[in-house]
Amino acid sequence: MTPIALRPELPALMVEDQVRSALLEDLGRAGDITTYATIAPDRTATAEMNARENGVVAGVELARTAFRLVDPVIRFEALVADGDRIAPGTVLARISGPARGLLSAERVALNFLMHLCGVATYTSKFAAEIAHTKAKVCCTRKTIPGLRALEKYAVRLGGGSNHRYGLDDAILIKDNHIAVSGGVASAVHAARAYCGHLVKIEVEVDGLEQMREALTASPDVILLDNMGPDTLREAVAINAAHWQLPAAAYAADPRRTKLEASGNVNVQTIRAIAETGVDYISTSKITMAAPTLDIGLDVVIG
Incomplete structure (x- = not known):
């Protein structure tokens, strides 16, 4: 074994x-x-x-x-x-x-x-479905209460990666934060001013225009919510163009914003999502289902 x-x-x-x-x-x-x-x-x-x-x-x-x-x-x-x-x-x-x-x-x-x-x-x-790509499948905070650390441990044993463990170890600005705070870029700038230099900042966007706005604030990760493969490929191209990276250098360049796909992820859809070029694919399925x-x-x- x-x-x-x-x-x-x-x-x-x-x-x-x-x-x-x-x-x-x-x-x-x-x-x-x-x-x-x-x-x-x-x-x-x-x-x-x-x-x-x-x-x-x-x-x-x-x-x-x-x-x-x-x-x-x-x-x-x-x-x-x-x-x-x-x-x-x-x-x-x-x-x-x-x-x-x-x-x-x-x-x-x-x-x-x-x-x-x-x-x-x-x-x-x-x-196994995405082993031929550079993408990693990640768990979320959707875990059985009290068992999060154990379930995230099991995810790693299965070849997955962990997203944040809780509300205190990374900043994830979601749609409701944006709605209350007044905008994507302003929320990222506020987060950058608040957190320490070791805290990663991720922002969720629900369209390519929001993604373009997010890129102006240089978050560490952009979460592409409920986007199909064609839109995800376009998002990867927009990210590469923003950072002025040729296709051959895109994946390995440490300066660029990482892209995470989420929504409608299951065993049948994850391969097509990974093949768009995103870095991470998060899903609650691997813990909750x-x-x-x-x-x-x-x-x-x-």
Whole structure:
């Protein structure tokens, strides 16, 4: 199994906080009463996590942490790593130890693993469609509340890139900001005066005239909202002309404004969008519409 991208990392404290919260939600006020009622305290078991479809792995450490927090005696042997491609029948992990803890942690471990593998796998399908271009598929702030950092981690494992994490790490001037502030260029200038030199500024435009106005203020990125491939190609040409760049030098020139396309992006449309020459393609689909990956946990030795 080979990784499909440089593998990011999740801070251990972030993993533990997320898993602990999920376990407390599941165990509720009385703990796992089904397991307490049916399984003797001294029983042990061994179980395997199995993939039931093709996918990209994400979330192994969250699964490991779920079992550890419920019972530190449980042994979790990971047989794959985040970023690995897997096929149906692949054993992801072998878990052994006290049966009560194993059964009580099962659902939380699987929930994290199935969801994050699903995000990574769905992202990989988008990334594969545009691998022959320089464009990158990016996630957005449309994430499940509380899971943003995990979902953005899974996006990177699937070969995608991250947009801003929140409202505080980059400026994105959208149509409502423009409507209230009075104009595209004035909003960009105001943002430039407000933010520090390390903060990137992006502005959303809904037409080529707005794009031309935005270019006069030199934002770092222009977001081209809901434009078809023909309009996107024209936008790339306008950008090149503004910066006086020949086609051969356009992609690599660091001075120019980067272009991001958004709207009506799915697995069927992303290739045509990428082939227009835009730099980034943002979509909420890879987080909000990603199906879970089918993974099961079965006791093999009771």
